[in-house]
Amino acid sequence: MGRQPCCDKVGVKKGPWTAEEDQKLVGFLLTHGHCCWRVVPKLAGLLRCGKSCRLRWTNYLRPDLKRGLLSDDEERLVIDLHAQLGNRWSKIAARLPGRTDNEIKNHWNTHIRKKLLRMGIDPVTHLPLQGTTAPPAEQVQQEQEEQPQLQELGGGEAMQEEGGDTPMIQPHEITAPAPPPPTAASNCGSVSSASAGSVSVVSPSCSSSASATAASGVEATEWPEPMYLFGMDGIMDAGWGGLFPGTGGGGGFGADPFDQYPGGGFDQDGDWM
DNA sequence: AACGAAAGCAACCGCATTTAT
DNA sequence: CATAAATGCGGTTGCTTTCGT
Numbered sequence: 001m002g003r004q005p006c007c008d009k010v011g012v013k014k015g016p017w018t019a020e021e022d023q024k025l026v027g028f029l030l031t032h033g034h035c036c037w038r039v040v041p042k043l044a045g046l047l048r049c050g051k052s053c054r055l056r057w058t059n060y061l062r063p064d065l066k067r068g069l070l071s072d073d074e075e076r077l078v079i080d081l082h083a084q085l086g087n088r089w090s091k092i093a094a095r096l097p098g099r100t101d102n103e104i105k106n107h108w109n110t111h112i113r114k115k116l117l118r119m120g121i122d123p124v125t126h127l128p129l130q131g132t133t134a135p136p137a138e139q140v141q142q143e144q145e146e147q148p149q150l151q152e153l154g155g156g157e158a159m160q161e162e163g164g165d166t167p168m169i170q171p172h173e174i175t176a177p178a179p180p181p182p183t184a185a186s187n188c189g190s191v192s193s194a195s196a197g198s199v200s201v202v203s204p205s206c207s208s209s210a211s212a213t214a215a216s217g218v219e220a221t222e223w224p225e226p227m228y229l230f231g232m233d234g235i236m237d238a239g240w241g242g243l244f245p246g247t248g249g250g251g252g253f254g255a256d257p258f259d260q261y262p263g264g265g266f267d268q269d270g271d272w273m
Numbered sequence: 274a275a276c277g278a279a280a281g282c283a284a285c286c287g288c289a290t291t292t293a294t
Numbered sequence: 295c296a297t298a299a300a301t302g303c304g305g306t307t308g309c310t311t312t313c314g315t
Contacts, residue, residue: 016283016309038300054301055284090303101303102283109305110281280312291301 013047017056021046025053026061059100066098070107078104079112083126 028044037050074096081092089101116123
């Protein structure tokens with residue numbers, strides 16, 4: 001027997017997720033968890049493939065996700081791990097809390113890979129490129145001007161984007177603890193305790209309250225709705241700006257929402273900050 | 274100011290692996 | 295043990311934004 005599609009192709013919506021869909025998915029998962037992704041969209045009232053729901057959740061909606069560019073340390077860690085593991089993005093992501101394989105993969109392909117190439121390093125083997133053995137001197141100089149700290153992976157200077165973009169948000173800025181708002185407090189790590197699935201967003205720092213919350217299920221059920229009652233601006237102000245990029249899809253993050261709304265959101269433990 | 278090219282990112286596709294029967 | 299189904303993973307695509315001319 002041939003392999004069946006993961007879901008019915010007919011009537012399945014594709015493309016960028018809308019805020020309404022996000023709301024349904026987050027609300028459902030925080031309340032019920034996911035016993036199996038195949039049935040999640042049906043139970044959540046979504047016209048989406050279960051696969052798509054899983055991807056959306058793991059890459060975008062999980063409360064424990066960091067957002068923003070990778071820090072200098074994270075980038076070095078990615079390079080080191082890639083040298084050891086190759087394109088095992090999920091394995092690499094497992095070593096970077098709050099980061100997803102997709103995010104790391106994209107960052108590698110768009111930033112790190114190019115940097116290594118300009119440095120004359122094969123991004124696959126992590127060895128000096130054959131043939132030219134070294135990039136032209138002016139290229140090296142340009143590279144050093146752009147990424148001086150990459151030459152010495154032990155350096156601790158904050159890395160900037162190519163072209164000298166505004167500094168990325170740093171991990172310590174993301175994880176600075178702060179008292180969570182009442183509705184969001186229940187959000188931290190309430191998923192897996194209600195879930196038989198594998199995805200866990202339980203945060204050690206709030207696991208006790210999370211278990212209590214999950215036991216009641218009340219707040220976990222209620223929080224997504226207030227999030228939307230904020231409206232987009234309110235959500236942004238609350239620091240989950242990356243959660244609902246609108247319906248534009250694609251490059252909706254050309255402007256980092258954290259640049260506009262710094263200091264809010266969930267840290268890697270799912271704590272509100 | 275307008276246009277085209279390049280960059281960046283979210284999402285999709287298909288294969289591989291794991292789990293259940 | 296064999297087969298089917300579900301899930302996970304990596305590669306790729308397409309859309310949006312940004313930058314340069």
